[in-house]
Amino acid sequence: MIRHLNVDIPGQGLHEITDRLEAMVREAGVKEGLCTLFVQHTSASLLIDAGQDGPSQNDPLYTHQNEGPDDMPGHIKSALTATHLCIPVVGGRLALGTWQGVHLWEHRHQRGARRIVVHLGV
Amino acid sequence: MIRHLNVDIPGQGLHEITDRLEAMVREAGVKEGLCTLFVQHTSASLLIDAGQDGPSQNDPLYTHQNEGPDDMPGHIKSALTATHLCIPVVGGRLALGTWQGVHLWEHRHQRGARRIVVHLGV
Amino acid sequence: MIRHLNVDIPGQGLHEITDRLEAMVREAGVKEGLCTLFVQHTSASLLIDAGQDGPSQNDPLYTHQNEGPDDMPGHIKSALTATHLCIPVVGGRLALGTWQGVHLWEHRHQRGARRIVVHLGV
Numbered sequence: 056m057i058r059h060l061n062v063d064i065p066g067q068g069l070h071e072i073t074d075r076l077e078a079m080v081r082e083a084g085v086k087e088g089l090c091t092l093f094v095q096h097t098s099a100s101l102l103i104d105a106g107q108d109g110p111s112q113n114d115p116l117y118t119h120q121n122e123g124p125d126d127m128p129g130h131i132k133s134a135l136t137a138t139h140l141c142i143p144v145v146g147g148r149l150a151l152g153t154w155q156g157v158h159l160w161e162h163r164h165q166r167g168a169r170r171i172v173v174h175l176g177v
Numbered sequence: 178m179i180r181h182l183n184v185d186i187p188g189q190g191l192h193e194i195t196d197r198l199e200a201m202v203r204e205a206g207v208k209e210g211l212c213t214l215f216v217q218h219t220s221a222s223l224l225i226d227a228g229q230d231g232p233s234q235n236d237p238l239y240t241h242q243n244e245g246p247d248d249m250p251g252h253i254k255s256a257l258t259a260t261h262l263c264i265p266v267v268g269g270r271l272a273l274g275t276w277q278g279v280h281l282w283e284h285r286h287q288r289g290a291r292r293i294v295v296h297l298g299v
Numbered sequence: 300m301i302r303h304l305n306v307d308i309p310g311q312g313l314h315e316i317t318d319r320l321e322a323m324v325r326e327a328g329v330k331e332g333l334c335t336l337f338v339q340h341t342s343a344s345l346l347i348d349a350g351q352d353g354p355s356q357n358d359p360l361y362t363h364q365n366e367g368p369d370d371m372p373g374h375i376k377s378a379l380t381a382t383h384l385c386i387p388v389v390g391g392r393l394a395l396g397t398w399q400g401v402h403l404w405e406h407r408h409q410r411g412a413r414r415i416v417v418h419l420g421v
Contacts, residue, residue, distance in 0.1 A: 057331055057389050087179055089213055089296045091333055091385050095396030097349045103260040105219045134404065138347040139385045141213050141261045143296045145179050150294045152217030160256065172394045174333045174387040176298055176420055209301055211335055211418045225382040227341045263335050263383045265418040267301050272416045274339030282378065298420055 056083055060092075060171040064161045069104070073156045076173070077149055083175050086147045091174040092157070093139045099169050100136035100160040103151070132162060144175070178205055182214075182293040186283045191226070195278045198295070199271055205297050208269045213296040214279070215261045221291050222258035222282040225273070254284060266297070300327055304336075304415040308405045313348070317400045320417070321393055327419050330391045335418040336401070337383045343413050344380035344404040347395070376406060388419070 058079055064070050080090060094101050140157065143150040151157070159169060180201055186192050202212060216223050262279065265272040273279070281291060302323055308314050324334060338345050384401065387394040395401070403413060 057387060057394075089298055091387065093385065093387050093394060095394065095399065097347070097396070097398055100256075102256050103219070104256065134344075134346050134348065135257050135379050137259070137381070138399075141215065141263060141296075141385060143179060143213065143215050143294045145294065150179075150215060150217065152219070152292070154219055155217065155260075170396070172387045172389065174385075176333060211420055222378075224378050225341070226378065257379050259381075263337065263385060263418075265301060265335065265337050265416045267416065272301075272337060272339065274341070274414070276341055277339065277382075 056085070056175040058083065058173040058175065060173055062159050062169045062171065064159065064169055065166055067161050067164050069158045069160055071156050071158050072171075073149070073151070076157055079173060080144055080149060080175065081147060085144050085175050085177070088144045088175060088177040089141055090144050090149060091139060091141045091176070093172045093174070094159065095170045095172060098162045100132070100138065100162070101140045101171075102137060102158050102160050103140065103155050104158055105154045105156070136160065178207070178297040180205065180295040180297065182295055184281050184291045184293065186281065186291055187288055189283050189286050191280045191282055193278050193280050194293075195271070195273070198279055201295060202266055202271060202297065203269060207266050207297050207299070210266045210297060210299040211263055212266050212271060213261060213263045213298070215294045215296070216281065217292045217294060220284045222254070222260065222284070223262045223293075224259060224280050224282055225262060225277050226280055227276045227278070258282065300329070300419040302327065302417040302419065304417055306403050306413045306415065308403065308413055309410055311405050311408050313402045313404055315400050315402050316415075317393070317395070320401055323417060324388055324393060324419065325391060329388050329419050329421070332388045332419060332421040333385055334388050334393060335383060335385045335420070337416045337418070338403065339414045339416060342406045344376070344382065344406070345384045345415075346381060346402050346404055347384060347399050348402055349398045349400070380404065
């Protein structure tokens with residue numbers, strides 16, 4: 056089963072999509088299976104990260120362009136970060152750990168919309 | 178089909194789980210399909226690496242905290258390393274190359290238990 | 300459904316395999332599903348990258364061994380780059396974005412053949 060998730064992003068940084076993804080799985084009625092996300096852009100990545108004690112949108116890693124890994128050219132980034140993620144579905148829910156959340160990591164500064172294709176398999 | 182793999186780890190470093198995973202595939206009776214692993218923690222990663230001529234647990238990359246990539250903050254690590262892996266199953270076995278093994282890469286020093294959710298699909 | 304893709308590579312660098320993969324999906328008759336690639340080698344990776352305005356084979360990142368990330372030891376590379384990729388199939392085609400292409404990233408200098416196992420699931 057294919058679903059589409061469009062994410063409006065205000066600019067560079069991490070954007071949590073866990074709740075929208077959970078709602079999608081619930082509405083699709085998948086009880087046990089595998090949820091795969093694929094982002095159709097080369098300047099954005101997907102990552103699983105700590106939701107509560109993890110990086111915030113104020114973390115320099117995710118918000119500044121001229122220091123740390125954010126200074127990497129885009130093609131290094133796309134070689135080292137993830138275009139897709141797979142998360143098992145158990146009991147009708149994403150089988151995330153207590154501290155895990157699903158994020159879109161936008162590498163560009165400008166506002167925009169990002170398309171994620173979601174595959175729900177059994 | 179969902180399975181759970183609990184790994185007791187003595188501390189930081191690589192812990193090979195290939196044999197346990199192979200046994201799980203065999204017991205599940207999957208002949209052809211896809212095996213997906215998902216680790217439910219943000220301070221551990223999954224990786225495919227060389228089993229025999231690859232890094233050992235004495236490799237500084239995997240055992241020391243204050244040099245090299247192990248010195249990376251945890252949230253950079255979780256952005257650049259893998260929370261999940263997919264491995265095809267062919268002829269009832271994981272379709273790994275000759276030199277490939279499946280490892281849990283623990284980033285913390287203390288002993289502990291790690292939970293991996295395994296999805297076996299056709 | 301399992302397929303095999305053998306790639307002859309002239310040496311280090313990026314080798315686009317999008318067309319061959321699209322042909323494989325078309326011939327298999329999969330209309331909607333998930334295409335998973337797994338490379339059976341520890342000295343090659345898979346990545347989704349920009350096809351047209353992205354890195355070329357003349358990009359130092361992908362062609363030189365003694366500068367930049369190409370200077371990383373192989374086991375760091377295999378910890379940070381991808382052994383597998385998952386791409387949804389929609390309308391009988393890989394659901395790649397406009398600028399995305401699928402590449403094998405060879406880390407060694409010598410000519411050789413690389414084996415990729417492809418799983419096509421629904």
